[in-house]
Amino acid sequence: MKQFYNHNMNEELLTRYLLGETDEEENTLIGEWLLQDPANNRQLGQIRTVLDMVELTRIDETASWNNFKTKLQPQTKHVTMDVAKPKSSILRWAVAASILILIGISSIYFYNVSGSKLVIAQSSDEQLDINLKDGSQVTLNRNSELSYPKRFARNERKVFLKGDAFFSIEPNPEKPFIIDAGDLNVTVLGTSFYVSAREGETPQVLVETGTVECLYKPTGEKTILKAGETATFGNNQIEKKTVTNQDMNAFAWKTYRLVFQDEKLSEIVKLVNKAYGSKIEIEGDVRDCHLTVNFEQLNIDGIINVLQSILDIDFSKSKDKIILKGEGCQ
Amino acid sequence: MATENPTSLTQKVDEQYMEVLFKTYFKGLCIFARQFVPDNDKVQDIVQDVFLNIWEKGEMLASESQVKGYLYTAVRNRCLNYIRDNKKFSDNVEVAHIENSDNSSRIEYRELDKLIRSAINELPEKCKEVFELSRFQDLKYQQIADTLGISVKTVEAQMTKALKVLREKLAGYTGMALFILQYFFGGHIRVNEKSGV
Numbered sequence: 001m002k003q004f005y006n007h008n009m010n011e012e013l014l015t016r017y018l019l020g021e022t023d024e025e026e027n028t029l030i031g032e033w034l035l036q037d038p039a040n041n042r043q044l045g046q047i048r049t050v051l052d053m054v055e056l057t058r059i060d061e062t063a064s065w066n067n068f069k070t071k072l073q074p075q076t077k078h079v080t081m082d083v084a085k086p087k088s089s090i091l092r093w094a095v096a097a098s099i100l101i102l103i104g105i106s107s108i109y110f111y112n113v114s115g116s117k118l119v120i121a122q123s124s125d126e127q128l129d130i131n132l133k134d135g136s137q138v139t140l141n142r143n144s145e146l147s148y149p150k151r152f153a154r155n156e157r158k159v160f161l162k163g164d165a166f167f168s169i170e171p172n173p174e175k176p177f178i179i180d181a182g183d184l185n186v187t188v189l190g191t192s193f194y195v196s197a198r199e200g201e202t203p204q205v206l207v208e209t210g211t212v213e214c215l216y217k218p219t220g221e222k223t224i225l226k227a228g229e230t231a232t233f234g235n236n237q238i239e240k241k242t243v244t245n246q247d248m249n250a251f252a253w254k255t256y257r258l259v260f261q262d263e264k265l266s267e268i269v270k271l272v273n274k275a276y277g278s279k280i281e282i283e284g285d286v287r288d289c290h291l292t293v294n295f296e297q298l299n300i301d302g303i304i305n306v307l308q309s310i311l312d313i314d315f316s317k318s319k320d321k322i323i324l325k326g327e328g329c330q
Numbered sequence: 331m332a333t334e335n336p337t338s339l340t341q342k343v344d345e346q347y348m349e350v351l352f353k354t355y356f357k358g359l360c361i362f363a364r365q366f367v368p369d370n371d372k373v374q375d376i377v378q379d380v381f382l383n384i385w386e387k388g389e390m391l392a393s394e395s396q397v398k399g400y401l402y403t404a405v406r407n408r409c410l411n412y413i414r415d416n417k418k419f420s421d422n423v424e425v426a427h428i429e430n431s432d433n434s435s436r437i438e439y440r441e442l443d444k445l446i447r448s449a450i451n452e453l454p455e456k457c458k459e460v461f462e463l464s465r466f467q468d469l470k471y472q473q474i475a476d477t478l479g480i481s482v483k484t485v486e487a488q489m490t491k492a493l494k495v496l497r498e499k500l501a502g503y504t505g506m507a508l509f510i511l512q513y514f515f516g517g518h519i520r521v522n523e524k525s526g527v
Contacts, residue, residue, distance in 0.1 A: 011493075016486060019470075019471070020470075045368065049365070049368070049500075050493055050497050052364055053442065056360045056361045057446050059357045061356060065349055071378070072348070075343075
């Protein structure tokens, strides 16, 4: 009976085996050979990997796409507020209630305000996507509120914002889109941009595409922001500048992207908490360590993993808080 | 298709965008994933899961290079998780090695698809002919021998040589460390299993 040892096994036989060209006797031999040493498995595995990879190059992208396409469920993140007009007040509340059940993370009320029903959409612990009737889309950050009429007026589209939101506005030169955000009015023709209007914080607008005009109500001053520009509105003045990575960090709640250049860990954690709604705390000298790091599309666990790979920190969870502890900066 | 902007970062994912993204990257990602996960069907499942996840999130990074980096990172992470959860061997040394070594942060994101195809093209003529009849026409050794008018022994020698050459080239592209990683379901190949492709 033939017996193969590691250095005696020949590649021809292994190749024939993987291509299904071997007979029963040879199969038995190979089976025994594989059991002799894990390294044998690895050797066979290498040839098998090449064959598998070559087979993968035969993938037909179109056929694969057609097969994959069938798995795409309608995207659940976008909530359409198009509700058929209820016939009586009882029906109206029934409709509102069914929307509440579907969404579960926000509350929506229908008010009658000067003839036009006003929809108030509030987000709580999660972001909320809103599709407006004109095709515009708004993403509300956590704990924010957007009020808008069920039917826009004839000459303008006006909404009211409290908190943070990202707007993607359908162009309509005849009907400017106006966002009333407390001290700030933002007028747009058709663009995508961020507005931050939280109580106790300096309002900020950051434009992604297009152009927006901002009115700072306390002073009556107006400014126009173009793509790539951002402005803050506080202390009775407007400060305008070109968007930097640092500015984009304020909108990480939407982008899931944080960029830091030689930044203190305490500051980094503060921005992470702001973006993710997390409660991370730091104990020990490690809070003063300076880091240069990017977080790209990570969740909190991913971010903590990255921090642990850079610094010597221990982490522990207590209720809903995460505590990072460390002393040195290496 | 999608609005891009020098300063901005994300674009909406609709079906049209998804189609382009999928058709562009699916194959390359599968071959890349096969370095970690030793089963072609599982590999395709994993890569599809990454795309499904993007669809559910509804948005993707706007810059092309960021998208590619994101996709490859996501696939790699899912593969490593899968291996960790499915380990049949007791020693975790090699997985740990992959995850902690410098290599893991410099994983080549080059499209292995094209590299493999050109490596096949560069095979010596007779060798390439035999290989292509076997792998792309699904012919058995005897059938290849009959088609080309050569002996089965010759077919066998050429196939073995082709695989050796390709293996060496791929090891160069992917890094030897990754190529060593081989795990099989059930701990070893069952004797009568119809393996290979």
